[in-house]
Amino acid sequence: SQKIEQNSEALNIQEGKTATLTCNYTNYSPAYLQWYRQDPGRGPVFLLLIRENEKEKRKERLKVTFDTTLKQSLFHITASQPADSATYLCAPMDTGRRALTFGSGTRLQVQP
């Protein structure tokens, strides 16, 4: 069956360090994969989209990689700040269903 795995444990890092979050998927062949941020009590907010033919995508302090052989995406936040503390969700696009399927998310806590 299809599965998306993100670290269920919270990731705690010091301000200024690079945070790396992992998303592994099985039994998917996504045409693209998206990352969203969710703050407590709010809806998810889109951050980045990476397509299957792209190895890496950057936006300001954010970087996403996509390895279709390993079936893995990595999400990096450089020079992390306490304001980056949130839950980050990965969502591969299931082209068969024309729908995003979300992982359970990884909670990031950046300590000042």
Place this chain on the structure above:
Amino acid sequence: DTAVSQTPKYLVTQMGNDKSIKCEQNLGHDTMYWYKQDSKKFLKIMFSYNNKELIINETVPNRFSPKSPDKAHLNLHINSLELGDSAVYFCASSQDGRETQYFGPGTRLLVL
């Protein structure tokens, strides 16, 4: 201006009641969605409408009935509410049903 809005924000009701949640988007998108986020934070798609036509209908009890009066609105009606329906329900929209999704603030439903 709010892009995707939902009403009500909170809904507390008794088992067996019927309730509706409304969603409106002012982004001009042609596709709208309903998601359910349970206590474990999994975000699962329930329904998707494209140009008022139902295109995704996941395994959801038929007590849940979506209605799309026009492209900008997607409402969710729930009959005979059960304890297990307690969750946060998010509405979202996108263009073409394939790319970035914009989420509403969520409706927190508590069934007593």
